[in-house]
Amino acid sequence: MAIGDIITRVDAPTKTTGQAIYANDVNLRGQLYAAFVGATVPSGRIVSIDPAAALAIPGVVRVLTEADMPRPAPSFADLYVPPLATRHIPLQGLEIAHEGEPVAMVLAETLEAAEAGARAVDVVYDAAAFTDPALAEPVDPDPGRGDYSFLDIAEFEKGDAAAAIAAAPVRIARTYTQPSRHSNPMEPCAVIAEWSGGRVTIHDTIQHVAALQGVITGVFGLEMDQVHVRSIHCGGGFGPKGFIWPHQILVPMAARVVGRPVKLALTRAEMYALVGMQPHMVQEVELGADENGRLLGISHIASNETGVTEDYIEFSTVPSRTYYACDAIYNRQYIRRGNVTLPTYQRSPAEGPGSWALGSAMDELARELDMDPLDLRLANYADVEPSSGEPWSSKMLREAYEMGAERFGWRNRPAGGTRDGHWRLGYGMADSSQGTQRYGSSARVRLRADGTAVVESSFSDIGTGSATVMRQIAADILGLDESAVSSREGDSVLPEAGPTWASATVISTGTAVHRAATEVRGRLARLAGWPADAVGVENGALTHEGEARPIRDILAEAGVSEVSGDGTFTPNGGEFSDAGPEGFPSRVFGVIFVEVAVDPELGLLRLRRATGVYSAGRIINPRTARSQMTGGIIWGWGMAAMEQSRLDPVLGRWLSKDLAGVAIPTNADIPELDVAFVDEFDERSGPLGAKGIGELGATGVAAAVANAVYDAIGLRVRELPITPEKILAG
Amino acid sequence: MKITSPKVSRRSLLRGSAAAAAASLAHARQVSAQNAPEESAFEAWIDLRLTVNGQAHALTVEPRVTLLDALRERMQLTGTKKGCNRGECGACTVLMDGRRVNSCLVLAASAEGRKITTIEGLADGDTPHPVQRAFAEADAFQCGFCTSGQIMSAMACIEEGHTGSPEEIREWMSGNLCRCSAYPQITAAVAAAAEELG
Ligand code: FES
Numbered sequence: 052m053a054i055g056d057i058i059t060r061v062d063a064p065t066k067t068t069g070q071a072i073y074a075n076d077v078n079l080r081g082q083l084y085a086a087f088v089g090a091t092v093p094s095g096r097i098v099s100i101d102p103a104a105a106l107a108i109p110g111v112v113r114v115l116t117e118a119d120m121p122r123p124a125p126s127f128a129d130l131y132v133p134p135l136a137t138r139h140i141p142l143q144g145l146e147i148a149h150e151g152e153p154v155a156m157v158l159a160e161t162l163e164a165a166e167a168g169a170r171a172v173d174v175v176y177d178a179a180a181f182t183d184p185a186l187a188e189p190v191d192p193d194p195g196r197g198d199y200s201f202l203d204i205a206e207f208e209k210g211d212a213a214a215a216i217a218a219a220p221v222r223i224a225r226t227y228t229q230p231s232r233h234s235n236p237m238e239p240c241a242v243i244a245e246w247s248g249g250r251v252t253i254h255d256t257i258q259h260v261a262a263l264q265g266v267i268t269g270v271f272g273l274e275m276d277q278v279h280v281r282s283i284h285c286g287g288g289f290g291p292k293g294f295i296w297p298h299q300i301l302v303p304m305a306a307r308v309v310g311r312p313v314k315l316a317l318t319r320a321e322m323y324a325l326v327g328m329q330p331h332m333v334q335e336v337e338l339g340a341d342e343n344g345r346l347l348g349i350s351h352i353a354s355n356e357t358g359v360t361e362d363y364i365e366f367s368t369v370p371s372r373t374y375y376a377c378d379a380i381y382n383r384q385y386i387r388r389g390n391v392t393l394p395t396y397q398r399s400p401a402e403g404p405g406s407w408a409l410g411s412a413m414d415e416l417a418r419e420l421d422m423d424p425l426d427l428r429l430a431n432y433a434d435v436e437p438s439s440g441e442p443w444s445s446k447m448l449r450e451a452y453e454m455g456a457e458r459f460g461w462r463n464r465p466a467g468g469t470r471d472g473h474w475r476l477g478y479g480m481a482d483s484s485q486g487t488q489r490y491g492s493s494a495r496v497r498l499r500a501d502g503t504a505v506v507e508s509s510f511s512d513i514g515t516g517s518a519t520v521m522r523q524i525a526a527d528i529l530g531l532d533e534s535a536v537s538s539r540e541g542d543s544v545l546p547e548a549g550p551t552w553a554s555a556t557v558i559s560t561g562t563a564v565h566r567a568a569t570e571v572r573g574r575l576a577r578l579a580g581w582p583a584d585a586v587g588v589e590n591g592a593l594t595h596e597g598e599a600r601p602i603r604d605i606l607a608e609a610g611v612s613e614v615s616g617d618g619t620f621t622p623n624g625g626e627f628s629d630a631g632p633e634g635f636p637s638r639v640f641g642v643i644f645v646e647v648a649v650d651p652e653l654g655l656l657r658l659r660r661a662t663g664v665y666s667a668g669r670i671i672n673p674r675t676a677r678s679q680m681t682g683g684i685i686w687g688w689g690m691a692a693m694e695q696s697r698l699d700p701v702l703g704r705w706l707s708k709d710l711a712g713v714a715i716p717t718n719a720d721i722p723e724l725d726v727a728f729v730d731e732f733d734e735r736s737g738p739l740g741a742k743g744i745g746e747l748g749a750t751g752v753a754a755a756v757a758n759a760v761y762d763a764i765g766l767r768v769r770e771l772p773i774t775p776e777k778i779l780a781g
Numbered sequence: 782m783k784i785t786s787p788k789v790s791r792r793s794l795l796r797g798s799a800a801a802a803a804a805s806l807a808h809a810r811q812v813s814a815q816n817a818p819e820e821s822a823f824e825a826w827i828d829l830r831l832t833v834n835g836q837a838h839a840l841t842v843e844p845r846v847t848l849l850d851a852l853r854e855r856m857q858l859t860g861t862k863k864g865c866n867r868g869e870c871g872a873c874t875v876l877m878d879g880r881r882v883n884s885c886l887v888l889a890a891s892a893e894g895r896k897i898t899t900i901e902g903l904a905d906g907d908t909p910h911p912v913q914r915a916f917a918e919a920d921a922f923q924c925g926f927c928t929s930g931q932i933m934s935a936m937a938c939i940e941e942g943h944t945g946s947p948e949e950i951r952e953w954m955s956g957n958l959c960r961c962s963a964y965p966q967i968t969a970a971v972a973a974a975a976e977e978l979g
């Protein structure tokens with residue numbers, strides 16, 4: 052099996068038979084079930100907690116409140132936020148930062164008793180006035196409130212954008228908004244923790260094993276080898292399983308207090324209160340252009356909601372300084388604080404919201420210019436990275452435009468507003484693009500005497516197919532069949548891998564696996580007495596100048612049972628992470644075309660078809676890659692047409708903490724989707740020539756849909772999601 | 782079914798047993814009128830015999846235990862997943878007498894005497910069921926968390942004859958959410974399996 056082959060997912064046998072074990076499927080001897088009592092007020096103080104009624108329920112063992120919980124070790128103060136999602140840990144004091152925050156934890160012998168106990172705990176609050184962040188004043192982020200503000204820049208200036216826009220013959224200035232949005236992975240967060248002799252074992256469902264291990268050592272003042280984290284399968288990440296949330300700290304604390312294993316699965320409602328969401332955003336975009344559509348100035352000012360404890364920043368202005376060639380650019384990020392759970396990076400961070408605003412504004416500019424929106428993009432094609440002027444690591448967006456327009460039939464599409472029965476058809480397009488993130492990662496590959504190999508690394512396969520492609524990479528280098536390579540992942544005892552987020556896994560951990568396997572091949576060559584750089588592999592045999600020797604024979608003759616190699620990927624300057632090769636800004640690119648049908652009388656909006664074509668480096672497994680892209684496009688459709696979490700302005704709680712009142716795409720919403728990749732190898736990204744794709748598909752889609760709605764019925768919706776009432780009001 | 786607590790009355794059985802789902806509206810009103818201390822004093826256990834994947838299981842549970850929690854927490858049949866516990870996502874889909882149900886909305890007690898089939902009961906030894914194979918071959922999942930429910934739903938969807946076109950499959954598979962959004966592949970898998978099972 053080789054890189055670029057279509058491989059069936061390696062977890063198909065377990066995941067189609069119910070044998071794959073997720074965190075909530077783990078049961079430990081003597082375990083207690085935990086259930087939280089959530090604050091019913093969005094702000095204020097706990098006055099009293101009466102556990103008597105809960106303790107009277109048969110099966111309830113303990114009701115833990117802040118008085119019972121240990122305080123974090125001094126080393127807690129050294130942790131960064133992130134990977135800690137927030138430094139505000141409930142059950143450590145009496146203040147309430149947001150509705151639903153745990154105020155007590157009921158431990159019981161059965162799940163039913165724990166849940167009944169949680170309902171029976173009597174809590175008295177002194178409620179305080181709360182702030183709805185959607186209505187709060189935008190302010191500058193405070194770098195002292197968490198470390199989110201260090202992750203990108205809050206203000207960017209190149210040239211004099213205001214003057215350039217003011218002097219431009221064609222101008223538009225628009226405001227785009229989007230609601231808070233919860234990622235709702237199908238698997239609610241779950242964690243089970245057990246202490247034994249000063250060591251703790253935690254089964255969790257997370258996107259980054261090492262982050263939880265590190266945070267737990269900080270919270271409890273432990274050494275790394277005293278904390279064992281396992282996350283073998285993760286039932287969907289999309290963001291809220293990336294950083295470490297308070298429940299992941301409270302469960303091991305509780306287990307330590309009671310001296311028994313404690314198991315907690317968040318309810319669907321708690322997925323709204325205890326982990327973060329994509330924040331509500333307001334984005335002001337101003338564009339100035341000449342008569343030919345050349346951008347003379349871009350101004351993009353964004354504000355996002357955040358909690359009252361830390362300043363989370365959604366860096367949605369990134370597209371304005373990276374998508375199009377322009378000499379005058381201004382970006383600014385503000386935040387609005389209020390009593391909500393701290394937001395988090397959610398598919399797709401930064402560029403997801405940013406591409407919605409910029410992609411809509413570009414369409415409005417194209418209309419103003421009476422220009423095809425694709426031609427407007429071509430007129431502003433960024434041959435170098437616009438903010439720095441440096442050359443891209445690789446970019447084949449022109450080819451993607453051409454291929455996409457051809458596959459979709461963009462150049463000869465029917466006129467917008469064409470009727471099909473009671474439907475009006477509309478066509479829209481937008482750019483998809485996401486910046487590269489790479490994280491330090493290591494991996495080990497072990498080749499055994501029987502000709503099989505195993506890849507070992509603590510990466511988390513959250514459904515993205517990483518276990519499949521890591522094996523594929525190793526098999527390619529070692530010339531083995533797919534069935535001969537297995538993997539061990541998602542366990543902190545394995546070589547440490549970077550996170551599964553920000554499309555970073557293949558480019559980071561994949562590079563480490565590639566190097567580890569190459570190391571093994573080199574050792575094998577030395578055993579065979581051949582020069583390491585002149586050997587090849589084929590069908591389980593090492594080859595050199597026309598000679599072939601089976602791997603098994605080489606090992607047998609050398610008398611070794613195994614050859615193992617380690618590989619690492621280290622970001623520039625030995626840092627924890629970087630944004631691609633030094634001096635060559637890196638991103639992935641693409642274009643999304645959609646056809647929608649709008650029923651203006653009923654306010655209905657349907658996706659008829661979509662074509663996405665991407666310039667994203669080498670594709671390791673076209674099958675899992677395709678699934679990433681279609682999944683992303685469907686996420687984009689949800690963002691465009693359905694998803695919103697509304698905060699009750701009186702009670703300060705999410706109105707529908709479920710999957711019924713908050714609509715997400717279902718099967719019936721989604722037609723066949725057309726996806727393709729440009730044939731590309733990014734030589735600067737590493738030996739694989741690959742980049743990241745996980746976040747790419749969801750970018751640009753919301754703008755393409757809004758642009759298509761305008762095309763269909765002449766209604767410009769600047770407030771997501773595009774729901775029937777907005778179409779009817781138009 | 783045998784109720785083992787001598788103290789338990791029919792009324793208290795209803796009171797403790799996920800009343801909103803199971804009881805009539807009148808009963809539900811009665812329940813909401815109860816205050817917390819009374820609820821907390823509640824205790825009852827029932828002996829059940831459940832037939833799951835052709836195997837008889839004897840268990841003693843509280844009446845409020847759902848079929849989903851009985852499968853997962855009592856019988857260690859964890860292939861069936863809990864995505865919402867409220868009948869909204871379909872992750873917990875199993876077959877009850879051949880029909881698909883959300884097992885989070887079924888009381889274990891009411892499953893007695895019924896034939897329950899879960900994801901663990903589909904394969905023939907090491908040979909996967911054609912629907913399972915179709916899901917693997919069509920790449921009809923990512924994280925796999927919705928997959929057990931999708932496959933059980935697909936079993937029923939095919940049996941019901943709701944596979945005449947991709948549109949019909951999409952409609953009749955829409956009770957099963959997939960946040961990874963493997964929908965196009967799920968539709969393809971159901972179509973392929975329906976074809977094979979003819
Ligand atoms: S868990 Fe039963 S429908 Fe969601």
Ligand code: FES
Nearest residue numbers: 923925959960961
């Ligand atoms: S495969 Fe992840 S939710 Fe469907």
